[in-house]
Each structure stands twice: as structure tokens, then as C-alpha cells.
Amino acid sequence: MKLLATARRWRRRVFDGLVPLVAAKLKGEPMLLEAKELRAIAACLADRGPCRFLIFGLGHDSALWARVNAGGRTVFLEDQASWRAKVAAAHPALETHLVTYATRLGQWEALLESPRQLAMTLPETVAAERWDVVLVDGPRGDLESFRAEHGIDPPGRMCSLFEASRLGAPGGDVFVHDCERPVERAYAARYLGEHNRVGDVRGRALLAHYRLPEASQSLAEKGSAVAACVLCLHSRHLRTVDGLSRGREPAVLGNHPRRRQVPRANARGSSPREIGDRPFRRGSS
Numbered sequence: 001m002k003l004l005a006t007a008r009r010w011r012r013r014v015f016d017g018l019v020p021l022v023a024a025k026l027k028g029e030p031m032l033l034e035a036k037e038l039r040a041i042a043a044c045l046a047d048r049g050p051c052r053f054l055i056f057g058l059g060h061d062s063a064l065w066a067r068v069n070a071g072g073r074t075v076f077l078e079d080q081a082s083w084r085a086k087v088a089a090a091h092p093a094l095e096t097h098l099v100t101y102a103t104r105l106g107q108w109e110a111l112l113e114s115p116r117q118l119a120m121t122l123p124e125t126v127a128a129e130r131w132d133v134v135l136v137d138g139p140r141g142d143l144e145s146f147r148a149e150h151g152i153d154p155p156g157r158m159c160s161l162f163e164a165s166r167l168g169a170p171g172g173d174v175f176v177h178d179c180e181r182p183v184e185r186a187y188a189a190r191y192l193g194e195h196n197r198v199g200d201v202r203g204r205a206l207l208a209h210y211r212l213p214e215a216s217q218s219l220a221e222k223g224s225a226v227a228a229c230v231l232c233l234h235s236r237h238l239r240t241v242d243g244l245s246r247g248r249e250p251a252v253l254g255n256h257p258r259r260r261q262v263p264r265a266n267a268r269g270s271s272p273r274e275i276g277d278r279p280f281r282r283g284s285s
Ligand SMILES: C[S@@+](CC[C@H](N)C(=O)[O-])C[C@H]1O[C@@H](n2cnc3c(N)ncnc32)[C@H](O)[C@@H]1O
Pocket: 030, 031, 032, 033, 056, 057, 058, 059, 060, 061, 078, 079, 080, 083, 137, 138, 139, 140, 282, 284, 285
């Protein structure tokens, strides 16, 4: 026990030294997570020791994560093929996978209770694993700047937050960047659970830290189970009402007011400006 605590203390010291070193090396390059945010995540990894670490979004911090989690498995999911190619060329040892998000940010309210539409197609080696630590810092959810750059809305982090809740190991840690934005806030509250939020790091953005319950059923799975149950009861009701058996999409069922945990600001309705409020500079996410 004592030996374990000493090992942890040493690991933390090494990481505390590593973060400023890497940050300094990246000076002039666009590091999107700030040093205090990096440190909070590194401290969690230090406490765990080499573990399974899944990251949504590649950035200039990626090589740091692979080093901090040396001896463990660190995997990155990225949707921009050209960006992935660039990072992979600079750091060929990183395990990266190209993924697709079928959503657009504007759909966030409609999709909040639609687990089936939030599920992603992931590589088997990622889907089959339960991840001790998950960092959600992708895909892009900054509306105005993404529109200006690409002429369309960004995908938003609806799917990555949903998947984080399914892929995270029982008792696992999930970090959500940009959690001051309504979409991240609403999806993190719905699928990770506000009661599981154990800490915040405030910088230019908000990094929220969630600890998943030890019990194996995630909120996403519970959501589906409740939806399936309501679906079953509902179709029985329909059968008795008009003698027909009709199927309903979970999306429709999800509109049940008691199951929606939309924070106040979202319930009021958000303007596009609020949704992706902080512009994406290559230097802010
Ligand atoms: C908000 S960034 C965060 C990445 C990382 N955690 C960081 O702090 O640098 C997430 C997404 O932005 C996009 N992105 C970030 N930097 C980029 C760059 N220099 N060029 C193109 N896309 C970039 C990628 O699609 C990436 O998945």
C-alpha cells in the first residue's frame, strides 16, 4: 500500500515536470488545452498508472498523452482525414483512427434522447474495450468559426459524449472540454450525469471531470432500457386503443419532459451564437 502511494507520488512528479516541458516545446504551435487542464488530466493518469486512455480529437497535445500514459494503451479518434494525416506524419507511433460523425450541431436538441442516432461506428478494437480514462475534446463544436471555414455547421460533440458514457469503464474518468458550451453541458449532463461530476478546471474554456459509477449500466444504456420499456408499454396501449401495433422511434419517446435533463440555459433555447460561443482559433478549441 505504502509502496503504491510512493509510486503514485513519483509518477505525479514526473508528469508535473513533463507538462511545462511539452508546453514549452509547443510554444508558437496551437496547443488548445491549457497547462492547468493538461495537469489535471495528467494527475488522473498518474494516479491510475498505465491504463486504457481514449481521446476524441487529435491535437498538438496528442504526443504528450501517449508519453504520459507510456505502458498503457492510448488511442485517438479523429474525423478530419487531412488533420489526422498531418499529426500521424509528425507522430507515427500514435494509434489513431479515422471516424465519421453523421451529425450537425443544429440537431443537438432533437438528438438528445435518440441513442440510436448517437451511436457511432467504431473500430472493433476500440468498441470492444472499456476505457479507464476518456477525454472528449472533439469533434469541433464551434459554430461560427467552423461555418466561416467550411461553409457548413460543425458536427458537434453529441456522439462523442454519448459514446464516452458507453465506452468508459465502470469507475472510469471522463474529461469533457468546452463544457461551458450548452451542447457539451446538456450531453454531459444527460449521458454522464451531473451527480457524477467530480471537478472542474476553469481556463479560457471549462474542463469538466466526471467519474463513472462502478455499476456496469451506463446512463446511455439505462436511457435505452427506459426507452425500450416505454416503447413496449406505449405500443401495448396503442394496440388496446385501436387494435394496431405501431413502432415508435426512441427520439419521440425521449421528448418525455421528466427524462430531459437540459440545463436551464438550454431549456430556454439557445441562439446559434450561444451554441458554439467560443470561436475556434488554432489555439482555442
Ligand atoms: C478542439 S481540437 C482539440 C484537440 C486537442 N485536444 C488540443 O487541445 O489541441 C479538436 C478538433 O479540432 C480539429 N483541429 C485541431 N487543430 C487543428 C488544426 N491545427 N488543423 C485542423 N484541424 C484541427 C481536429 O478535427 C480535432 O479533432
